[in-house]
Amino acid sequence: MTRPALLAAVLAALAQPLAAEEPASVRFAARTTPAPGPAEPIGSYARGCVRGAVELPETGPAWQVMRLSRGRNWGHPDTIAFVERLSAEAVRLGWKGLLIGDIGQPRGGPTPSEHRSHQMGLDVDIWLRPPARLDHSPETRERLAFVSVRSADQRSVNANWTPAHMALLKAAAQDPAVDRVFITAPAKIAMCRDAGTDRAWLQKIRPIAGHHEHFHVRLKCPPDARLCQTQTPTVAELSKGGDGCDETLDWWVTDYLTPPKTPVKPSAPVKPRPHPRDYTLAELPRACAAVLAGD
Ligand SMILES: [Zn+2]
Numbered sequence: 001m002t003r004p005a006l007l008a009a010v011l012a013a014l015a016q017p018l019a020a021e022e023p024a025s026v027r028f029a030a031r032t033t034p035a036p037g038p039a040e041p042i043g044s045y046a047r048g049c050v051r052g053a054v055e056l057p058e059t060g061p062a063w064q065v066m067r068l069s070r071g072r073n074w075g076h077p078d079t080i081a082f083v084e085r086l087s088a089e090a091v092r093l094g095w096k097g098l099l100i101g102d103i104g105q106p107r108g109g110p111t112p113s114e115h116r117s118h119q120m121g122l123d124v125d126i127w128l129r130p131p132a133r134l135d136h137s138p139e140t141r142e143r144l145a146f147v148s149v150r151s152a153d154q155r156s157v158n159a160n161w162t163p164a165h166m167a168l169l170k171a172a173a174q175d176p177a178v179d180r181v182f183i184t185a186p187a188k189i190a191m192c193r194d195a196g197t198d199r200a201w202l203q204k205i206r207p208i209a210g211h212h213e214h215f216h217v218r219l220k221c222p223p224d225a226r227l228c229q230t231q232t233p234t235v236a237e238l239s240k241g242g243d244g245c246d247e248t249l250d251w252w253v254t255d256y257l258t259p260p261k262t263p264v265k266p267s268a269p270v271k272p273r274p275h276p277r278d279y280t281l282a283e284l285p286r287a288c289a290a291v292l293a294g295d
Contacts, residue, residue: 021280021281023110023112023277023278023279023280024109024110024279024280024281024283024284024288024292025109025110025111025112025276025277025278025279026112027109027281027292028049028105028107028108028109028110028111028292029105029109029111029112031105031106031107031292032071032106033106033295034050034051034052034053034054034055034074034106034107035049035050035051035052035053035106035107035290035291035292035294036051036052036294036295037051037052037294038051038052039051039052039053039054039076039077039121039222040052040225040226040227040228041076041108041120041121041122041221041222041225041227041228042108042120042227042228042285042287042288042291043119043120043227043228043229043284043285043287043288044119044120044228044229044231045117045118045119045120045122045123045218045231046116046117046119046276047110047119047276047279047283047284047285048108048109048119048120048228048229048284048285048288049107049108049109049119049120049284049285049287049288049291049292050074050075050076050104050107050108050119050120050121050122050291051107051287051291051294052077053074053075053076053104053106053107053108053121054074054075054076054077054080055073055074055106056073056074056075056079056080056083056100056103058073059134059135060083060084060087060097061087061088061097062087062088062090062091062096062097062098062134063083063084063087063097063098063099063100063134064097064098064099064100064131064134064136064141065100065141066099066100066101066127066141066144067101067102067141067142068138068141068142069142070102071105071106072102072103072104072105072111072118073100073102073103074103074104074105074106074107074108074121075103075104075121075122075124076120076121076122076219076222078122078177078219078222079103079121079122079123079124079219081177082124082175082177082178082217082219083098083100083103083124085175086098086126086168086171086172086175086217089168089171090168093164093167093168093171094164095130095131095164095168096130096131096132096133096134097131097134098126098127098131099126099127099129099131099144100124100125100126100127101124101125101126101127101214102114102115102118102123102124102125103118103121103123103124103125104118104119104120104121104123107291107292108120108121108291109284109288109291109292110276110277110279110284111277112277113277115276116275116276117218119276120228122218122219122220122221122228123216123217123218123219124216124217124219125214125215125216126172126214126215126216126217127146127147127213127214128146128147128148128149128160128165128212128213128214128215129144129146129147129213130164146213146214147160147213148160148212148213149161149165149184149186149187149212149213150184150186150187150212151186153257154184154186154212154253154257155186155253155257156186156189156190156253157186157187157189157190161187161190163194165187166190166191166194169181169183169187169191169205169215170191170201172215172217173201173202173203173204173205174201177219177220178204178217178218178219178220179204179218179219179220179230179231180204180205180206180218180231181204181205181206181215181216181217181218182206182207182208182211182215182216182218183205183206183207183208183211183212183215183216184207184208184210184211184212185207185208185249185252185253185256186212186252186253187212187215188202188205188206188207188244188245188249189245189249189250189253191205192243192244192245192249195243199243199245200243202243202244202245203242203243203244205244206244207244207249207252218231227285227287
């Protein structure tokens with residue numbers, strides 16, 4: 001290399017910003033085996049990891065894992081047991097079983113795409129599409145379309161919503177391992193309307209944006225999980241023991257969709273909340289470094 005060329009190369013190198021640390025999401029996504037050791041969720045649903053996760057079999061007696069290429073059918077053993085229980089319940093309700101979406105990566109952690117949570121192996125997405133069959137090929141599992149239960153104007157359920165959907169959501173909410181279930185507000189509104197006098201379970205059903213093609217079940221921290229942080233506020237605190245069938249639910253199909261016009265006041269710029277996919281390893285609980293590294 002000539003001296004001017006060498007100088008140019010050095011100057012170019014100096015002009016580069018310091019290499020950014022690889023996000024924890026990329027590092028966790030690269031691990032294809034679980035961290036050895038007893039099963040233990042660590043941290044919180046949106047900032048954590050899991051040791052000793054187990055794989056939900058791609059096909060079970062009453063379920064199929066969808067989108068196998070994502071490799072996110074790993075979870076805490078409690079979650080795997082829950083899927084077994086709920087899929088058996090789906091059969092009792094007249095479905096062939098359940099189509100299962102993401103649980104988590106083999107060691108949990110943030111995912112490079114989509115979720116904020118699903119990091120401790122205690123969250124599972126379940127399709128709202130009743131399966132026509134449970135012997136789909138891997139290719140079909142990649143491309144089978146979601147089915148929405150929400151109307152086009154986002155204010156009510158559509159004809160895809162059935163009494164079996166409600167019974168399934170009720171069974172999920174009544175499962176003692178479940179902390180809460182997230183689903184589109186129109187589905188909760190329909191359940192509030194149709195629940196009759198047995199309403200305590202509705203407290204665990206939480207309205208959320210999206211979630212009209214799948215529902216999301218979040219399990220409680222297992223009683224012995226020392227490093228697992230229970231979500232606060234708990235649903236009980238949040239709804240003061242009520243069923244949540246109130247004006248906060250109606251907001252999702254009114255002001256949320258068509259915000260009232262208010263005079264524009266200058267305000268301090270809102271600092272965007274960082275997405276967990278961008279967290280560095282140092283931003284996760286300390287024990288997650290060992291979970292990531294262990295073999
Ligand atoms: Zn989810």
